[in-house]
Amino acid sequence: MSLTEFRDHERDLYRFRRRLAVAGVGVLVAFGILFGRFTWLQLIRHEYYQTKAEDNRISVVPIQPNRGLILDRNGVVLARNFSAYTLEMDPAKVEDPEATIDALAELIEISPRDRNRFRKLRAELRAAGSLPIKTRLSDEEVARFAANAFRFPGVEIKARLYRDYPFGELASHALGYMGRINDRDLEQLAADEQTANYKGTDYIGKVGLEKSYEYELHGTTGSAQVEIDANGRPIRTLSENPPIAGNNLILTLDAKLQEIIEAAFGDYRGAAVAIEPKTGGVLAFVSKPGFDPNLFVDGIDPQTWAELNNSPDKPLTNRALSGAYPPGSTFKPFMALMALELGKRTPDYTINDPGYYTLPGHTHRYRDWKVGGHGKVNLHKSIVVSCDTYYYGLSTDIDIDVMHGFLSQFGFGSPTGIDIPGERGGLLPSREWKRKRFSRPEDQRWYTGDTVSVTIGQGYNLATPLQLAYATSILANDGIAYRPHLVKYIVDTRTGEKRPVEPEPVRHVKLNPQWLALVKQAMVDVTRPGGTASQAGKGVAYAFAGKTGTAQVIGIKQNEKYDEKRIAERFRDHALFIAFAPADDPKIAIGVLVENGGHGSTVAAPIARVAFDYYLLGKLPETPAVQPVAATAGAE
């Protein structure tokens, strides 16, 4: 090795070491930057990241309270809760929800209905978090998913409480149903300052008692501090503030009576409300057809919803509460009482009924339902045989506004105030009503001819079946009116304390006992031989007071005979019946309406009879109360 070579070598080594030193400085600078970064994160911003980590880790989870039960007056459970495993997905956390459902379908059977429902929920609830794909999983399905859960971030199985109606359709229109909380519900909750209490609650009462007593039934939401992992799965509970279950409702309703009346309707559409006259407690609240509220508990699928909504039978319409029908002849006992009270008629006053009535100075014949008339008719007979001509005559003697004033005391024309929402008030006309109702001046005038129809419960005269029952209960209870209500007690789940819903006397209709007795006696005779409901009153073991009615669905022209058999079923008259019993000490009053049932005597009255036989005697019906649609032209 030469010297120059050695020198070169030395120089190269020196150069190399200098370069290495530069690199070393670079290393120190780079590590210095890292150290600076660590100091920034771990010392200066430590608290911020500490909080972030805690927020990551701890989640305050609301604990849904058990919803209160709904029981009938005898303790029969009508609405309860069950816990079920639900497969849920948070669409926000899943890239392709539809593809995820496809993948899930390989593990768990997911029906097209489940998919449709999920899509509907997704469309309706934009920022709602986790939505159910399938409810009520079997243990096997739960196990199968659990083994594959890692493949499905954003999908989880939750134990959820669902509403359960063990009797299905029974009393569905009184109970109502539950549904997912929507935007409108959220607004209402905010207005009621309930938003915080509904965190963790997905379902809310939509109609019926479930809605009107929502805040009693719901309970107080608890909370738990839960440690969660990155997938949102709870690891352990750090602390817990338990929920308080909702209050139970004990109804005035008698489930067995309800069942008997619903069965008595057979295939007919219609409604019936039975009330305890001395309290206003509703014993039965029937609207046929009903629906199965269980269909709604986990979100109804669009197809079933459409079926229910578009059915010509309108099963979702609460006929008892919001169906307004002409009261027909069931209006007559109230008219009779009014005529007596106002001194316009005496019990002995008798007319000769030729089968029609003409207003003084007119030729138009207002026909009695019975061709040829009833002959000599006094007040008692006018009720028993349901003479129209007798009542037509009142139209010139009592002004419509006076009628309005008197009859509104029986609840006609205004909602009864029952404790479920959606009630309609029917129509009891007055001059003022007509003036407001119509726009053309000639239509706004009240004509005596208008009054003629009103006297027999037709024309501008509508009542809901609930109103009919209410009016009947007031009559039965000698004028003391109690607000109809379905809830008897609210039971505080914590203390067990029963908070009674006090029977509220709304008003006392001043009635002469003599006139009351007369009308009641006439109503008892309606169900006896010679009365329009004698068939239904056959062999009755108690004083059965009633009044039949028929409400026209289509108008009949002058001189045209109404031929029931020739008329299509949908245009057949509605059958009505009001009743109470025992007449001397009424324990139950009822209003029955059977859509397109024909005459009240043949279809509606038997329903009241089986109801009373059960309620008063404990007698169960042997045969269907109403024979299938083959109504004969009965006497009325």
Next chain:
Amino acid sequence: MLKKLLQRFTSNIDSPLMFISTVLLAVGLFTLYSAANQDASRLIAQGINIAVALSVMWVAAQVPPQMLMRLAVPIYLVGVALLVAVDLFGEIVNGSQRWLNLGFVRFQPSEMLKIATPLVLAWYFDKHEGEVRLRDFLVAAILLAIPVGLIMKQPDLGTAMLVLAAGFYVIFLAGLPWKLMLGMAAAAGAAMPIFWSMLHDYQRRRVLTLLDPTSDPLGAGYHIIQSTIAVGSGGLKGKGWLEGTQTHLDFIPERTTDFIFAVYSEEFGLIGNSILLLLYLALIARGMVIAANAATFFSRLLAGAITLSFFTYAFVNMGMVSGILPVVGVPLPLISYGGTALVTLFLGIGILMSIQKHRKLIQT
């Protein structure tokens, strides 16, 4: 007799390097135990990896640098050939073609180039020792560009960058003129838009999310956000071994491999991080001392490049986890779980040991 045998056996092992590596391995095993949720099987698997890697190190330590120099070109050529083979027959995993399946074992040839590239460059510069001209830097650049280009094509940006860095260190240490370097830096700056347009979408996203992780908190930014939270919440002293909430509640992704530093950092805090930085610094310092004292130009360049590669791995990984560098798949040296990386690292350490052992042999 036995003592003598043991002495023969350990004669080529450099105690300082061995000591530092052992401490780092121990830190790694403790952290791994926590990161794997106290799953002992992970520990055993990593123990096997370590055993294999140490054997590789021992063998490498026995190989004299002259032989390495002779093998440089063949190794490099085989490496490049394998990269081409990957391009033609490789298996696609997670959208990129990195793996070669030899029937009994699957491996990433790109890993091999981390050593092969500096090896061939050191060989080349050694050949031209004393008369390194501009043209030689051009040749070196081409030798470097071939594997880097092939690896980028897979695409595996992280490994490409590491190979590029390793090769660049050789060129830099060989005396790349500063002017040229500045010129190249300027050219690189100018070429950035072109480079950007060549990147795959996910690669661009990684860079963009680094600039603003909150822009995609549930997607690509999630890793950075969560690991940054883990580091920051560790504080000065850390949450304690096995006590990291971010770790044990699954908030840290890839926490046994690329993101294991988040686990370490959360549980051992700034103090732990400082110790780790010092350990790496010690490792690098020892490597630099070996490089500075190496006998030949080849050994110097190779030792220097290997040492600076260790630095790069550590810096890039910790920078990525603490949110100042983009997420690229670089494990934390000697700490992260995984056999391939460990073998490459100890191969490098073995070479360093051999260079240290043979530092005087030729000089005389």
